[in-house]
Amino acid sequence: MTFKSKLGGALLAAVMSTTALQGAFAADDTIKIGVLHSLSGTMAISETTLKDVMLMLIAEQNKKGGVLGKKLEAVVVDPASDWPLFAEKARQLISKDKVAAVFGCWTSSSRKSVLPVFEELNSILFYPVQYEGEESSRNIFYTGAAPNQQAIPAVDYLAKEEGVKRWVLAGTDYVYPQTTNKILKAYLMSKGVAESDIMINYTPFGHSDWQTIVSDIKKFGSAGKKTAVVSTINGDANVPFYKELGNQGIKAEDIPVVAFSVGEEELAGLDTKPLVGHLAAWNYFQSVDADVNAEFIKEWKAFTKNDKRVTNDPMEAAYIGFNAWVKAVEAAGTTNTDAVLDSIIGVSVPNLSGGTSTVMPNHHITKPVLIGEIQADGQFDIVQETAPVVGDEWSDYLPDSKNLISDWRKPMSCGNFNVASGKCGGKGS
Amino acid sequence: MTSKVPFRVLQSLGLLLCLMFSFAAPSHAQSSVGTDPKPLFDQLAKADFAEAEKLIGQLAATGDARLVPALNAFSEGDLYFRKSDSLVFIGKVAGSSYELTDPVTGASAGQAAKNAVTKIKINNSLRRVIRSAMGGLTLMSPDRGVRLQAADAVLRSPSAENLELLETAISKETDGEVKARMVEARAVSLLSSDRSIDEKRAAIQTIKNYGGRNAIGILMGASASLDPSLKGDVDAAIASIESGQRLWDVGQNVWYGVSLGSVLLLAAIGLAITFGVMGIINMAHGEMVMLGAYSTFVVQQVIRDHAPGLFDWSLAIALPVAFLVTGAVGLVIERGVIRFLYGRPLETLLATWGVSLILQQTIRSLFGPTNQEVGNPSWMSGSFPVGGMTITWNRMWIIAFSLSIFVALLVVMKKSSFGLNMRAVTQNRRMASSMGIRTPWVDAFTFALGSGIAGIAGVALSQIDNVSPNLGQSYIIDSFMVVVFGGVGNLWGTLVGALSLGVLNKFLEPSVGAVLGKILVLVLIILFIQKRPRGLFALKGRAVEA
Amino acid sequence: MISGFVFRALEGRIVAAVGILLGIGILVPALNLLTPPDSALHIPTYAMSLFGKYLCYALLALALDLVWGYCGILSLGHGAFFALGGYAMGMYLMRQIGPRGVYGNPILPDFMVFLNYKELPWFWHGFDWFVFAMAMVIVVPGLLAFIFGWFAFRSRVNGVYLSIITQAMTYALLLAFFRNDMGFGGNNGLTDFKDILGFSVQADGTRAVLFFMSALMLSLCLILASAIVRSKFGKVLVGVRDAESRVRFLGFRVENIKLFTFVVSAMMAGIAGALFVPQVGIINPGEFAPANSIEVVVWTAVGGRGTLIGPIIGAILVNGGKSFFTGAFPEIWLFALGGLFIAVTLFLPKGIVGTIQHGFKARKALKAAADAEKGRGDAAAVAQAQAAE
């Protein structure tokens, strides 16, 4: 055997291994659903749960007889917290496995990475996590919160109920906190808060030494005005942050912290007794008092065979997205992307907080905003619930996006229509 | 050192005493004395947050110490109203229902099913008001600890209404520390009252002498509402406190740096053995730290289930467990993989990288990908002041802990016969083996020792960081930086390297921010290595390059 | 002189490899474009862009092999050069979007608009010009490598110390590119590209050309690497790897030799990154992650370092395996990957190609080399130990 033929053989083997699944075309009696969540790497900590939720929802739906008389089949892949791999896997799910829709992604980077793929191959992605907004794709549904469905109501609550006059905007240094904080700063200043009463602080990913920052917050808070921290600190860094807060004796009564990325799952890794009273703003808490929620929690615990498993907001978002898709497919009578994109707008499905959520023409959904205080058992005590709010994809508080709207209904079919110029951006001038 | 005793225990103990002595407590000459508090409580059932705040004020004004348990229950979220008659009770979970007691008398009011009662909402502002109210009501408690808590509570939520109570309490107080605290509390409360300007001026002096960050906050907060003639006094007081604080701030920064350094030291010290002494580029080192943290978690789980009383000892128990577990894993790795790779340091990088992937995924499969809760024993919670600095207990213990590990390791390396064998083998394998030292086992146990120490570090790091399968990954790069910066193979280098990187980081952080600070530290390490290509503590001479 | 340099490179194996690569480079796009989708010979676009990605990784691995396999510099920061090349290409693609961004701003990319940039940062100028951007693809990584290498090699930083500071370099860049203030799109990076030289990046034709370009650049770099390795310079390079001080005492400037190789290698990595970006559609700071650079080392080791074909095969095999396992066994693929690394280091220390090549050489040579290796290893261990005191 010559070297040449060996080399050829090796290359061929590599091609084969990557295309081995190629032949597995969808059997006619099932509808395939792609699940695109990291099961390894840094994001596995958050995303694995969502994979489990999707498997549960699909199993439940199959018990009810599936969709359009066909069973659903989940295709789970692991993009391994690696952004280019997300794009590769999305492509694989759509063109090789021929899935009808994909549920997945957590970080904005992963969504940004797959967005062109979904638009190119014309498929549907349901994205279940709160994000910074400033995006509306024809092929993506954003069932998590936009900044106006989380951040602004939370700040309103603190200003009104706790009389907060001085604000620390602390976040991890990436796009979601940066954008949210820009929106919040513009919003607060529009409410008459002086710039000197706003402190913005950024930390690297996975920051674990919070001593200096907590003591800076303490200093900033000792100016005689009621101070609060608005935290957009990314998941992993929260545990050490809260531990340091607790140890430095910052109690919620003195300087409350309201967080947008801390839910039941994050608290499960934490002794919450020193944190009682700190807040979080979400569209769902496990402690919501509603029958549909009790049912969901029961199913979840049974599905995971773990009585201690908690539920959280992105799970609700996945739940809403999945049910909206099922309803839209049934209304359209087909899983064809274009038909579903048309039929899903205006679909209303129950959410887990006892109301309903509607898919809006901007591909965001309506949801109530809940403010909760952390309790000693790791759950949230809901102190405020608003009426349902429509997710605002283009923030009114950023100068360049305030004139933009999104409406994917015909005839406009535009994700970034500029009401000032009357033109749909992105299609050239 | 009050903060060392769990706040809640102390509080409930005090409350119990309050209850027993409440009839003996003097009542105060105030307008609302004699008002029946029970209807006030019942009004809470329908009140929103603002109304509830007023009601608490009225309750506090009764001066009735019997109300303390109910207020405490309220702040803990244990106050309920019965849906049938809107009457308010303290509720304690008893099986699937609540055990109800009267908020004023404490008499039992039977049981209620969970859906028959509704919890009365509570938020931070209400908790603050309640804290102040309870402070006022317990100022004259017979228990010294409770009085100190009460004075603290009033100090933190000053209100002019508590002024007279404070003055009465001060006149009766015999304990020096409690009295001092009360005097401070009085001064603070006085600023928001309608007392004379002279009295306020004196109060400002008192607060100034009290000092600290909080004092600045109090003065700045009060200055807006004070008489303009006092502005000069306030500014002078603030300036004087701040100048005193400046030096403490530097000290505080050094402390933060040392404490960050001690964390780096902990993370790196195991690597100083496996990488520094043995020359293995051990990418699985972080996973050893992670295994140590998970051992702590398992130990705590077992203790929670079987012997809750031992919880404060859980870390002490976890230490040997973590050492043995990770040491054993290290032994297996050395025997199974690394022993075939001696003399090929760069290849150990690949193999241990593979090991680290496998260990991470194993833990993920066993425990799930999410964070696990590792509790802080009470002696590691809270903080205590040293002058103008705040020292948190967990950081202090971690510094002490990492230094003692360092010393212990140094002793093992220099004094024990195992340490002697270890050095002999790493210096001249052939010579050592011809002298009868069983080199393979010395290698194996050296690696196990390094791994075990990484495991112990994991026990400590579980106290300040996430316990998740990713724990190790977040320390591995920093650990290598520390060892290389300090000088490979030199334990002292690791110590000095860790501490100096920690302090450097903390001095950069306030001026350039945490992100740029970290980048700058990395760049400085790169530049430093150019200057001293073998780290801080490198041997010179031809031996190194032989 | 130049012709001799190139001619020397075209030794049998290399010619064969280049032939295969170019064959794939033409055949795959042809099968993709020219056969109907239901044909048995059809290669779906999905598979083509996947394989295009592997070719970029193969080029990156080849670049690393040049410094590691031949010069003995274990760089744990080659991902940084790859990412910088990718960013240079990404910046060009961003500028090509023009007014088609969501905000319709003709100059500023979208992320700058919503982060309130008023004007284009200075370092973004010129990237709308393809030639300039392509020059930057090799100049930026090359310059970083030159500055870094200039200091490090002059100061004689070597061995693990060098490895660790290259890791520090890529880690520092990771943190820096994460910052929104850097003007590179923060963690989201650069994405949503529209077209390249006027052709839509999503069109099958463009993908086919990009695929061919990847195969072509890999072939050219393979020839260049082969020419370098087979010249007298290449022999000096191996000398540096095996006995650095001997090379020095023969009067060679080791720092210049290393610097030249390091820079050439960084430029190759930059080209790989630039071809990678339009094919996967995104570049973000994740590419700077130290773990990525370590993975490149692993591909090279699996294929066989110190051989030119080895890293190419290693990169394709490991990534092919990764694609397959993350789809087929998402829960346990890390066990497989981890196991592979351990198995390769234990049982195929010379990698796949290295082991095969050794089969051709005399058995005696193998044994002698192993002994020599052992001797060197002991010397290294002694050095370590003495330093440890």
Add this chain to the structure above:
Amino acid sequence: MNTISETRQKSLLYLENVSVSFDGFKALNSLSFVVEPGELRAIIGPNGAGKTTMMDIITGKTRPDTGTVLFEDAIDLTKKDEADIAQLGIGRKFQKPTVFESHTVWDNLELALNRSRGVFATLFYTLSPEDKARIEEILETIRMTHRKNEYAANLSHGQKQWLEIGMLLAQEPKLLLVDEPVAGMTDAETAETAVLLKEIAKTRSVVVVEHDMGFIRELGVKVTCLAEGSVLAEGSIDFVSNDPKVIENYLGR
């Protein structure tokens, strides 16, 4: 006796009052040492006497703390690095034979040839007939013509020593520093090496560091004995080996 300046002018290599210390240990202590053109010199001394450190200093590997090191009375070697010094014409053979094991004997010699050593010169180098002849000549000298295509890794210990000497010859140095050339050689090889070195010394200066007294006697040249970083005695082998200090410090042990 010559005056100092005369000695300097005539010298090929001139060391005066050279001291260096590592972490407090004085490896060289005011060492002074002169080699004249065309001289073959042997150096002996106990372990740790500073022999290798002295070579390190001459070849630029180590910088002295104090002292003067001159080559041909004009070039200050303390300001130059290894590559410069090698190009000036000082070759060095290590204690442990150091050849390029993954290259053939021929390639080893080709690399060592005294030709332009720049990056681009080596990239575009092609073997000229003169270079080929020169390599073959050296192969002849070190008696390895028949093994020229063998990988250096496959040579015996003694052959590696010779190959290294051959590489030094290819470098065409004016001064050759040879560190323990006969360690590990058979008696026959040792004798042949002595012949080879004497042959080489006809055209250039050679400094040999060696423990093997028999070998030194065979060379029959001026001997310098070092101890504790300075010169203990210098002269003929008989003179030195009868020096009481030398006996106490070195031979007597």
